[in-house]
Amino acid sequence: MSEAVLEHGAKTPGREALVEDWSRDKQVFGVPWGKAMMWIFLLSDTFIFSCFLVGYMMVRISTTDPWPNPSEVFALDAFGVPVPLLLIAIMTFILITSSGTMALAVNMGYRKDRKKTFWLMVATAVLGASFVGMQAFEWTKLISEGVRPWGNPFGAAQFGSSFFMITGFHGMHVTAGVIYLLVVAFRVKNGFYERRGGNYEIVEIAGLYWHFVDLVWVFIFAFFYLW
Amino acid sequence: MAADGTQHPLKIYWIMWSALFVLSTFSYLTDFMDRGLLRHFLILLFMLAKAGGIVWIFMHMGWERIALKLAILGPPVAILVLIGLMSLEGHYVEGSRVEHYGESTMEVETPGHH
Numbered sequence: 001m002s003e004a005v006l007e008h009g010a011k012t013p014g015r016e017a018l019v020e021d022w023s024r025d026k027q028v029f030g031v032p033w034g035k036a037m038m039w040i041f042l043l044s045d046t047f048i049f050s051c052f053l054v055g056y057m058m059v060r061i062s063t064t065d066p067w068p069n070p071s072e073v074f075a076l077d078a079f080g081v082p083v084p085l086l087l088i089a090i091m092t093f094i095l096i097t098s099s100g101t102m103a104l105a106v107n108m109g110y111r112k113d114r115k116k117t118f119w120l121m122v123a124t125a126v127l128g129a130s131f132v133g134m135q136a137f138e139w140t141k142l143i144s145e146g147v148r149p150w151g152n153p154f155g156a157a158q159f160g161s162s163f164f165m166i167t168g169f170h171g172m173h174v175t176a177g178v179i180y181l182l183v184v185a186f187r188v189k190n191g192f193y194e195r196r197g198g199n200y201e202i203v204e205i206a207g208l209y210w211h212f213v214d215l216v217w218v219f220i221f222a223f224f225y226l227w
Numbered sequence: 228m229a230a231d232g233t234q235h236p237l238k239i240y241w242i243m244w245s246a247l248f249v250l251s252t253f254s255y256l257t258d259f260m261d262r263g264l265l266r267h268f269l270i271l272l273f274m275l276a277k278a279g280g281i282v283w284i285f286m287h288m289g290w291e292r293i294a295l296k297l298a299i300l301g302p303p304v305a306i307l308v309l310i311g312l313m314s315l316e317g318h319y320v321e322g323s324r325v326e327h328y329g330e331s332t333m334e335v336e337t338p339g340h341h
Contacts, residue, residue: 014293021294029295039299050306054313061317064324064331071258072338089255096251100244103285107237145338153336204287211285215278222274226258227267 038205042212045173049216052166053223059158068154070225073142088225091134092217098127099214102181102207109203114188117203121185124210128178135171139164166220173213180206243284250277 021028029036060067071084078086105120142163146153149161184206187193193200254273260266283289288296 018293018297021292029298030292031295036295039295043299043302046303047306050303050309054306054309057310058313058317061314062320062324064321064328065333066331066335068335068338075338084258085255089251092251092255093248096244096247099247099281099285100240103240103244104237107240154338155333155335208286211281215281215286218274218277218281221254222270226254226270 032201032205034205035201035208038208042208045212045216049166049169049219052169053219056158056162056166056224059162060156063156063158065156067156068152068159070227073147073154073159074138074225085225087134087138088221091131092221094127094131094134095214095217098124098131099211101127102210106204106207109188109200112198112200114191114194117200118185118189121181121188121203121206125178125181125185128174128181128210128213132171132174132178135167135174138167163224166224170213170216170220173216177210177213180209239284243280246280247277250280 021030027033074086074088075082075084076086077083101120101124105117105124108116108120142160147160147163149164151157152160184202188200188203193202250273254270254277257266257269257273260269282300288300
């Protein structure tokens with residue numbers, strides 16, 4: 001891998017570097033194949049989430065019924081006062097915190113500090129799991145108030161289907177990410193990568209996935225909860 | 228990447244991390260504004276700032292070569308076309324629904340806080 005990187009001259013400026021990389025009759029991207037594949041997977045995932053969000057936009061625009069006000073639907077009582085989007089805000093901050101611990105884990109991985117990498121990844125996974133737990137709470141609350149994929153008491157029926165589909169698919173990604181992170185974390189801990197030449201790129205690749213999950217939440221938060 | 232980008236100091240992560248907290252707080256505060264052009268502009272502004280920071284710093288895209296940058300960040304631009312088309316179509320569908328079936332007569336409840 002280090003050879004491939006050295007061959008891709010790091011100093012060549014913008015457009016010339018682009019031409020150079022594509023016209024070399026060799027592998028184009030000067031990154032480990034696992035990383036390139038993860039990026040391409042994330043690109044395809046971007047299109048899936050975009051289709052969901054565009055579909056949500058379409059039904060929200062085209063319905064004649066009033067759209068339920070998310071800041072009222074997702075309000076929670078704190079000390080007797082309804083605070084809009086309280087739980088959603090907490091979930092947002094939890095996910096950002098987990099992105100920070102993940103970024104540090106990647107850095108510690110490249111420093112071959114296995115202990116810190118392990119604990120930072122475990123912290124990331126625990127934060128991710130708590131995010132999913134809060135989402136389960138949110139779903140339970142909405143279902144108990146009568147929100148269903150085919151209708152709800154607060155307005156347009158499409159609200160429920162968009163909500164369950166978009167947050168459900170995102171929650172599934174978080175759950176998969178938690179499992180993925182734990183697998184990699186324990187392999188870092190037990191020396192699995194040490195026996196394979198001490199290469200910790202896998203931590204960065206898992207990190208890409210995790211940051212992507214946070215990235216998708218940024219868009220869901222803006223378009224579904226705030227808009 | 229390994230040659231030039233993996234060992235950068237931790238400082239940039241701390242800055243990015245704090246910036247994400249601040250921007251998220253601002254995003255959340257837009258919820259207390261009235262719905263309108265300014266609110267929607269600010270929602271998009273904070274969203275794009277957060278997304279840019281995550282991709283550029285946390286996902287290390289800023290340190291990648293331009294071939295990878297374009298291959299990954301170029302295609303999603305096409306989604307803007309889909310957004311534009313579906314927005315036109317959505318407004319047309321809403322208009323024809325109102326024309327043929329009339330305005331909504333739905334009675335809605337205000338969400339209770341429990």
